Amino acid sequence: MLAVKVPKREAEKVRRKLIELGVLAKGYAVRREGEFVLFPITREVEGLELVEAEFERLEKRPHSYREVVDVPDDVRPLLPSSFDIIGDIAIIELPDELIPYGNAIGEAILKVHRHIKAVFAKGSKVEGEYRVRELIHLAGEKRTETLHRENGIRLRLDVAKVYFSPRLATERMRIFKKAKSGEVVFDMFTGVGPYSILLARKAKLVFACDLNPWAVRYLEENIRLNKASNVVPILGDVRKVAGKLRADRVVMNLPKFADRFLKEAMLSVRNGGVVHYYGFGPEEDLYSEHEARIKAVARELGFSVEFLERRKVRPYAPRQFNIAIDFRVLK
Numbered sequence: 310m311l312a313v314k315v316p317k318r319e320a321e322k323v324r325r326k327l328i329e330l331g332v333l334a335k336g337y338a339v340r341r342e343g344e345f346v347l348f349p350i351t352r353e354v355e356g357l358e359l360v361e362a363e364f365e366r367l368e369k370r371p372h373s374y375r376e377v378v379d380v381p382d383d384v385r386p387l388l389p390s391s392f393d394i395i396g397d398i399a400i401i402e403l404p405d406e407l408i409p410y411g412n413a414i415g416e417a418i419l420k421v422h423r424h425i426k427a428v429f430a431k432g433s434k435v436e437g438e439y440r441v442r443e444l445i446h447l448a449g450e451k452r453t454e455t456l457h458r459e460n461g462i463r464l465r466l467d468v469a470k471v472y473f474s475p476r477l478a479t480e481r482m483r484i485f486k487k488a489k490s491g492e493v494v495f496d497m498f499t500g501v502g503p504y505s506i507l508l509a510r511k512a513k514l515v516f517a518c519d520l521n522p523w524a525v526r527y528l529e530e531n532i533r534l535n536k537a538s539n540v541v542p543i544l545g546d547v548r549k550v551a552g553k554l555r556a557d558r559v560v561m562n563l564p565k566f567a568d569r570f571l572k573e574a575m576l577s578v579r580n581g582g583v584v585h586y587y588g589f590g591p592e593e594d595l596y597s598e599h600e601a602r603i604k605a606v607a608r609e610l611g612f613s614v615e616f617l618e619r620r621k622v623r624p625y626a627p628r629q630f631n632i633a634i635d636f637r638v639l640k
């Protein structure tokens with residue numbers, strides 16, 4: 310193809326000029342020949358030495374694994390457009406029809422996203438008291454421990470042993486913005502501590518409880534990693550701790566069962582303190598059942614509540630949302 314040949318020392322000046330004229334051919338690697346540089350061009354330009362030369366095509370970097378994955382055409386429309394990234398591990402949700410192509414999908418993800426080192430498929434729903442799921446290894450390292458960064462904190466965790474969702478980062482930041490300096494916080498279902506460690510940047514003290522020994526082990530490591538010495542890890546059932554402390558703010562991040570722990574939350578918050586409650590709700594009526602339950606528990610305890618804010622956190626299942634309700638407890 311047509312090219313201009315220029316001495317090395319003029320190469321940068323000429324390159325800019327060719328771009329300005331709109332004649333530099335895109336998608337080719339510039340060639341070096343001794344003391345000269347060759348630029349591929351799309352039409353003749355005056356005042357420069359023109360030559361004929363071969364150029365290597367530059368590989369166009371794909372943006373999505375879907376551009377490179379090798380699967381039959383009939384299942385291609387089923388390929389998910391996104392997946393979770395936790396540290397250097399990708400976790401993808403595959404429909405049954407795509408499970409036989411799991412390895413090809415995993416390899417394609419590794420190829421396109423160079424920082425990802427292991428790929429797993431969700432092998433079950435989030436289950437049990439610990440809220441963990443089965444994982445199926447698809448490609449890359451057979452490793453489930455990683456270091457995840459979010460909201461300026463670092464979290465070490467094992468995706469197979471503890472609950473963690475990177476999709477809650479914005480919600481955690483929202484709570485952080487509401488928190489006030491010097492507060493006492495009670496994170497009833499802390500996991501590896503993403504709320505606790507973030508809130509510790511403002512709070513005087515954070516009580517962080519979880520039933521899963523692995524979660525508390527990682528929480529302790531994350532306290533060290535982030536120098537969050539004002540976080541107090543508590544291993545065990547939150548029912549044993551609740552009511553024994555008084556917090557300005559209580560976080561109830563156990564959407565599946567939070568309604569069963571409302572009494573504990575209300576007994577643990579001081580008069581005028583705030584509870585951040587999470588649940589799941591159907592699209593047609595997201596909040597009313599949860600709010601009725603919150604009011605009923607408060608009444609049982611002789612308290613009242615003032616609702617401060619309600620919002621959708623993220624989609625959960627078809628026509629189901631993970632919701633949040635913030636309320637103040639008046640005793």
Ligand SMILES: C[S@@+](CC[C@H](N)C(=O)[O-])C[C@H]1O[C@@H](n2cnc3c(N)ncnc32)[C@H](O)[C@@H]1O
Pocket residue numbers: 438439440472473474477497498499500501502503504518519520521524545546547548562563564
């Ligand atoms: C949905 S996860 C949330 C974890 C964390 N807040 C986060 O954002 O990653 C709920 C956590 O509650 C813990 N859990 C469940 N029942 C509990 C109980 N009765 N007492 C204390 N922790 C409990 C589980 O082990 C799990 O780690």
